[in-house]
Amino acid sequence: MSAANGAGARPAVEVRDLCVSMIGSGVPIVSGVSFDVAERETLGLVGESGSGKSTVAVALLGFARPGLEITGGSVRIGEVEVLDLKDEALREARGELVSYVPQDPAAGLNPAHRIGTQLREAFQVHEKLGKNELRGRIEELLKAVNLPTDKQFLRCYPHQLSGGQQQRVVIAIAFACRPRLIVLDEPTTGLDVTTQRYILETINDMAANFGASAVYVSHDLPAVAEVAARTAVMYAGRIVEVATTEQLFSQPRHPYSAGLLNAAPSAHQANRLVGIEGRPPRPGHWPQGCSYAPRCPHARADCRQAVPPLAPTESGSLVRCLHPMAVSDGGVLRLVPSPKPEVKGGEALEIERLVADYGGRQILHEVGFAVKEGECTAVVGESGSGKTTLARCLVGLHTRWDGEIRLDGESLRQGARERSREQLRRMQYIFQNPFGSLNPTMTVAENIEEPLRHFESLSRNERRAKALEVLGTVHLGEDFADVLPGRISGGERQRVAVGRALVVNPEVLVCDEITSALDVSVQALLVEQLRDLQMQRGLTMVFITHNLAVVRSIAQNVIVLQTGTIVEAGSVEGVLSAPKHPYTRQLLEDLPTLDPAEQATAGGAK
Amino acid sequence: MHAEADSGAVVPGPGSPEAGGQQGLSHWMRVHPVTSMIVRRILLGVVTIVMIAIIVYAATLVIPGNAATAILGRNAQPAKVVQLEKELGLNEPVLTRFVNWAENAIQLNFGNSLGEGVAVTQREKATENSVTSLARDRLANSAILVAAAALISTLLGLLTGVYAAYRRDGFFDTVGSVVSLVASALPEFVVAIFCVLLFATSLFTWFPAISVLEPGQSILSEPEKLVLPVLALVIVVTPYMFRMTRGAMIEALDSDYVEFARMKGASTARIAFRHALPNALPPIIQVVGLNLLFLAGGIVLVEAIFNFPGIGSMLVAAINGRDVNEIQFIVILLAVFYVLLNIITDVCVLLVTPRRRYPR
Ligand code: SF4
Numbered sequence A: 001m002s003a004a005n006g007a008g009a010r011p012a013v014e015v016r017d018l019c020v021s022m023i024g025s026g027v028p029i030v031s032g033v034s035f036d037v038a039e040r041e042t043l044g045l046v047g048e049s050g051s052g053k054s055t056v057a058v059a060l061l062g063f064a065r066p067g068l069e070i071t072g073g074s075v076r077i078g079e080v081e082v083l084d085l086k087d088e089a090l091r092e093a094r095g096e097l098v099s100y101v102p103q104d105p106a107a108g109l110n111p112a113h114r115i116g117t118q119l120r121e122a123f124q125v126h127e128k129l130g131k132n133e134l135r136g137r138i139e140e141l142l143k144a145v146n147l148p149t150d151k152q153f154l155r156c157y158p159h160q161l162s163g164g165q166q167q168r169v170v171i172a173i174a175f176a177c178r179p180r181l182i183v184l185d186e187p188t189t190g191l192d193v194t195t196q197r198y199i200l201e202t203i204n205d206m207a208a209n210f211g212a213s214a215v216y217v218s219h220d221l222p223a224v225a226e227v228a229a230r231t232a233v234m235y236a237g238r239i240v241e242v243a244t245t246e247q248l249f250s251q252p253r254h255p256y257s258a259g260l261l262n263a264a265p266s267a268h269q270a271n272r273l274v275g276i277e278g279r280p281p282r283p284g285h286w287p288q289g290c291s292y293a294p295r296c297p298h299a300r301a302d303c304r305q306a307v308p309p310l311a312p313t314e315s316g317s318l319v320r321c322l323h324p325m326a327v328s329d330g331g332v333l334r335l336v337p338s339p340k341p342e343v344k345g346g347e348a349l350e351i352e353r354l355v356a357d358y359g360g361r362q363i364l365h366e367v368g369f370a371v372k373e374g375e376c377t378a379v380v381g382e383s384g385s386g387k388t389t390l391a392r393c394l395v396g397l398h399t400r401w402d403g404e405i406r407l408d409g410e411s412l413r414q415g416a417r418e419r420s421r422e423q424l425r426r427m428q429y430i431f432q433n434p435f436g437s438l439n440p441t442m443t444v445a446e447n448i449e450e451p452l453r454h455f456e457s458l459s460r461n462e463r464r465a466k467a468l469e470v471l472g473t474v475h476l477g478e479d480f481a482d483v484l485p486g487r488i489s490g491g492e493r494q495r496v497a498v499g500r501a502l503v504v505n506p507e508v509l510v511c512d513e514i515t516s517a518l519d520v521s522v523q524a525l526l527v528e529q530l531r532d533l534q535m536q537r538g539l540t541m542v543f544i545t546h547n548l549a550v551v552r553s554i555a556q557n558v559i560v561l562q563t564g565t566i567v568e569a570g571s572v573e574g575v576l577s578a579p580k581h582p583y584t585r586q587l588l589e590d591l592p593t594l595d596p597a598e599q600a601t602a603g604g605a606k
Numbered sequence B: 001m002h003a004e005a006d007s008g009a010v011v012p013g014p015g016s017p018e019a020g021g022q023q024g025l026s027h028w029m030r031v032h033p034v035t036s037m038i039v040r041r042i043l044l045g046v047v048t049i050v051m052i053a054i055i056v057y058a059a060t061l062v063i064p065g066n067a068a069t070a071i072l073g074r075n076a077q078p079a080k081v082v083q084l085e086k087e088l089g090l091n092e093p094v095l096t097r098f099v100n101w102a103e104n105a106i107q108l109n110f111g112n113s114l115g116e117g118v119a120v121t122q123r124e125k126a127t128e129n130s131v132t133s134l135a136r137d138r139l140a141n142s143a144i145l146v147a148a149a150a151l152i153s154t155l156l157g158l159l160t161g162v163y164a165a166y167r168r169d170g171f172f173d174t175v176g177s178v179v180s181l182v183a184s185a186l187p188e189f190v191v192a193i194f195c196v197l198l199f200a201t202s203l204f205t206w207f208p209a210i211s212v213l214e215p216g217q218s219i220l221s222e223p224e225k226l227v228l229p230v231l232a233l234v235i236v237v238t239p240y241m242f243r244m245t246r247g248a249m250i251e252a253l254d255s256d257y258v259e260f261a262r263m264k265g266a267s268t269a270r271i272a273f274r275h276a277l278p279n280a281l282p283p284i285i286q287v288v289g290l291n292l293l294f295l296a297g298g299i300v301l302v303e304a305i306f307n308f309p310g311i312g313s314m315l316v317a318a319i320n321g322r323d324v325n326e327i328q329f330i331v332i333l334l335a336v337f338y339v340l341l342n343i344i345t346d347v348c349v350l351l352v353t354p355r356r357r358y359p360r
Helices: A053-059 A087-096 A115-125 A131-144 A162-174 A193-209 A221-225 A245-250 A253-261 A389-395 A421-426 A444-457 A461-471 A490-502 A520-537 A546-555 A574-577 A582-590 A596-601 B002-007 B026-031 B035-062 B067-072 B079-086 B094-106 B131-166 B170-186 B190-202 B222-254 B254-266 B268-306 B309-322 B324-351
Strands: A013-022 A027-039 A042-046 A068-077 A098-099 A181-185 A213-218 A230-235 A240-246 A347-358 A361-372 A377-382 A401-407 A427-429 A510-511 A539-544 A556-562 A564-573
Touching: A013 A053, A027 A042, A027 A053, A027 A068, A027 A230, A027 A240, A027 B309, A042 A053, A042 A193, A042 A221, A053 A068, A053 A115, A053 A181, A068 A361, A087 B254, A098 A162, A098 B254, A115 A131, A115 A162, A115 B254, A131 A162, A131 A245, A162 A181, A162 A193, A181 A539, A193 A582, A213 A221, A221 A245, A221 B254, A230 A253, A240 A245, A253 A347, A253 A520, A347 A389, A347 A539, A361 A377, A361 A389, A361 A401, A361 A539, A361 A556, A361 A564, A361 B324, A377 A389, A377 A510, A377 A520, A377 A546, A389 A401, A389 A427, A389 A510, A389 A539, A421 A427, A421 A444, A427 A490, A444 A461, A444 A490, A461 A490, A490 A520, A520 A539, A520 A546, A539 A546, A556 A582, A564 A574, A564 A582, A564 B170, B035 B094, B035 B324, B094 B324, B131 B170, B131 B222, B131 B268, B131 B309, B131 B324, B170 B222, B190 B222, B190 B268, B222 B268, B254 B268, B268 B309, B268 B324, B309 B324
Parallel strands: A042 A213, A042 A230, A098 A181, A181 A213, A377 A539, A377 A556, A427 A510, A510 A539
Antiparallel strands: A013 A027, A013 A068, A230 A240, A347 A361, A347 A401, A556 A564
16 A cells, blocks of 8 residues: 555545646646545645645635636545536535535635524535424534534624634534535634644544545645645645655655755754745746756756656655655754854843733733843744734834833833834834735835835935845845735745835844744745844844744744733743743644654644 | 624633623723714714705805895896895894794794795794795605615616626626716716607607606606606616625625635525625615715706706705705705715614624
């Protein structure tokens, strides 16, 4: 039995040569994707944005997003060939034979309908049930996903629930008709680790109890490691490697798989993150031969001739590479520890007894810490911990606070407007959302020049020169200067945002969840870049994140925030290796991890 | 509804610190999101109406001439004008006149039509010449006109908009979008004259070109006279309905919850009417409200062109006759309509938006 095939003789789900293209131009988005899923098995489908994994996910339900069409292949679930189904039969199959859990539960639930209505619908579109039976089935479902079953809960609207509750409702809907296959499309993205852990456990339990096969699509390698026995890696519309999850994460054979692993941060070790330079080819611009060749460190001339076949290796996995990495190569890079910056003596930023409220509710309770010059302090917490409010107080966007914030010994006023221009220049802020923070009507260079207008009186040419210089610093290059932000990727946009902050030569950089929307390979590049800047320029940073693993790679000190109170603070090494507070310990335990040894001790999701 | 808001409370779950009670200032707003909005809007509306009364009164002073010169004509003897001004009470100081008017208006007595030459001494008691009784029949006619136009254009716009959105970029959608763009670029008097040319005079002579009636006669007794004015108004407002409905539906159909509904196996009709439409309703309701407001203003021109016996043409006549009482009455009537409609629109929007009805 090879790793490409699930256990048993005839797999429950068989996908062969699935192809999806753009309507009209015929440009392929997904090309020749094949895999099997055994009964009760969960297959991981991993890839970065644009890899086509989500297109594959919906194609398993015979669906193509607007502008796309399924152009060939076969999706067999049980005895049914999904791609042959038409209209009414296809409608019947969706939800009953194969169901779907969308990425964003808040957007997947209809905001105009009550939870009860949406749960009922899952049954009603497929079968006629009596009132009592319907109620019984819903109750059973809600119990299975550990949600309240009372009337009050059913009368809630989606926005009245927490993110985790919304996601569990969606999972309940997906399992309602006991489908043979469940497709989970990034179901835990955007959830807190604790909630995420809970959802992963729910998915595992449900798949086992309801006897369903599952395809778990994600860009989050550790999350996949928690739920999937086998994993397929996608790159540029094709599967490049299929192996057991354990094999894949310990000994990746395809250079891209290895690249992804080297980019993933670990909470247990301060690894040097290695990003993958360049960007995946866009649809219609797939290079000849191996699509990964332009970025592949092992590429040779023959790689560019024809698309390599997905061939079995001696270790039992399938790899689409002419020169797969030797078994011993995998994971080597992960052990390179990240360099430590030199920290000078003085305290760049001091926060004392910071109290802030919002809408009559106290968000921060007497928060105090200090950041030394050239040092990076991470602020970790889940949503609702007050970490973003803290950042907004620091830069003067949140004005209702009390206490003391000192920048280089000078105490700061509450609002940004009351602060001096020099103080504003010295502390810059990078937002979470690179889409919202750049002006879409101005070019990249103009966006970067914008703060110069406020802080310095320079001529047009001087401003332009500075913008170009900064573009070099953030490794984007002058090619990007005259493009509009809408035309570049999320990671590039976030680098532009970093550039815009750097252009005025700040001493302190406040980064609010700046990597949370990025793919790991891009996140790795950004994190490394920020650390380079920290080392070269002696930049002081406050790095706000919910991702403990990233903390390990970028910060020297960490404070853990829980509902507006600091529960633990200290060196990253100390806090993450030997957490004292139960909350910190919980966060670390809930964090999905790639390391099989640690997986055994953590959480116990399997 | 309030009971629901209280009992349908947020169920606390892991990582939802929001579950903590919010007290203090925000408390009453939580309990009465609808009521507090209505109260605010009514207060604001009263202020608006008072301002409009003052501004319109001032405007009637600015246009040259008054009711007396309008009745007697340009060549009247000055002595007679003075005499009539005295009888109409126009010789009193402006402020006194306005205060008198306002005092009566608060008691819903809007005075008599000045055009009928009723002496000031009789102004206190309501006669058959009171503006309210003069306007009654015309008001009914105008209401019928607006209601008919609103009903037809809303239904038409809604259905075509939903269909065009569902078959996006199809033949119907493309044609509909072009036609609606052209139609919405035409001013209403052009549309009205075009209707007359096409259906009353040159090409077809199906309907009367003008809609004159006996005083006191209802338009319903001769419904064929209603057709062209309604048609003109429908042509003017339907494009907005169509475009707004189409846009709102497209946005809803593109949403994740519609995709999820599809993945659940919901049928096409169910997706359009149960999933997309409820979410497209807020903007649609808003444009229906806007259209009604537009119609209330639009009747002034359309009624004048068709000589339709409604309050729009009455307003035009009143302005020509410098009949301050009539002008004030009609304008305030329209203003009240505006204010009420705005409140109703906003309440409806609130009612179909659970997110706002039940704040977290
Ligand atoms: S085929 Fe060549 S270019 Fe492609 S991944 Fe393998 S070594 Fe790299």
